[in-house]
Amino acid sequence: MRVVAPFLWAVVGTVWALEEGNVGSLYDQHFPPLHANCTQSLIDLLLMRQEVQLKELKEEEKVSSGILREMADILTDIRGSLTLISTSSEAPCPGNFIKFGETCLYLARDTSVTWEAARDYCHGLGGDLAVFRDANAFAEALNYAKGSGLPNPAHIWVGGSDISLEGEWKWISGEDMPRGTPFWGGYNYVREPAGGLRENCANLFSGDGFLIHDVSCASKYIPLCQIKNT
Ligand SMILES: [Ca+2]
Numbered sequence: 001m002r003v004v005a006p007f008l009w010a011v012v013g014t015v016w017a018l019e020e021g022n023v024g025s026l027y028d029q030h031f032p033p034l035h036a037n038c039t040q041s042l043i044d045l046l047l048m049r050q051e052v053q054l055k056e057l058k059e060e061e062k063v064s065s066g067i068l069r070e071m072a073d074i075l076t077d078i079r080g081s082l083t084l085i086s087t088s089s090e091a092p093c094p095g096n097f098i099k100f101g102e103t104c105l106y107l108a109r110d111t112s113v114t115w116e117a118a119r120d121y122c123h124g125l126g127g128d129l130a131v132f133r134d135a136n137a138f139a140e141a142l143n144y145a146k147g148s149g150l151p152n153p154a155h156i157w158v159g160g161s162d163i164s165l166e167g168e169w170k171w172i173s174g175e176d177m178p179r180g181t182p183f184w185g186g187y188n189y190v191r192e193p194a195g196g197l198r199e200n201c202a203n204l205f206s207g208d209g210f211l212i213h214d215v216s217c218a219s220k221y222i223p224l225c226q227i228k229n230t
Pocket residue numbers: 162166167195196197198199200201214
């Protein structure tokens with residue numbers, strides 16, 4: 001009976017407080033209204049949070065794009081390796097020929113024949129004198145010649161001439177030969193080809209790093225044979 005009495009008094013007091021309209025003051029006591037400045041601070045805080053989240057998103061985006069770039073690079077490398085493997089496994093070079101990109105080359109260093117005889121020699125091996133459609137293919141042939149240990153001076157026949165029409169240099173494949181750098185060399189400060197009607201066949205001359213020079217087709221030089229394997 002002694003415990004019940006204070007409890008009843010508390011209930012009565014609460015009812016009285018409610019009836020007296022003190023609900024608002026009780027609410028305000030626990031949840032005070034935001035001051036005008038405080039509201040501003042809250043907005044600032046929310047904006048700052050948004051800003052931080054945006055920055056974090058941007059960072060994540062950077063990381064994601066970086067990973068994608070790395071993945072693309074890896075895929076490109078894999079594709080390149082697969083192409084190399086399939087090319088090399090599909091078409092190995094025959095005999096003494098060495099693979100350079102899409103072609104096989106063979107420098108017949110112990111042979112010394114005229115330009116026409118050099119073509120016949122290469123025909124006998126299943127190919128023809130070498131032609132170079134671009135600077136990369138030409139550079140590969142030069143490296144092959146430079147690494148072959150030929151004595152200086154040395155001359156190497158390649159498949160280009162202006163036999164059909166003076167001044168119109170063509171590969172034996174029928175395409176126009178490129179002119180100027182980095183293909184043709186110079187002789188006595190004059191850019192080749194400069195031999196006119198006397199010199200109608202193309203050779204690589206060791207004197208200036210195996211660049212192309214026009215010479216007499218009757219000269220006897222080393223054939224550079226080529227077999228295309230594509
Ligand atoms: Ca000529």
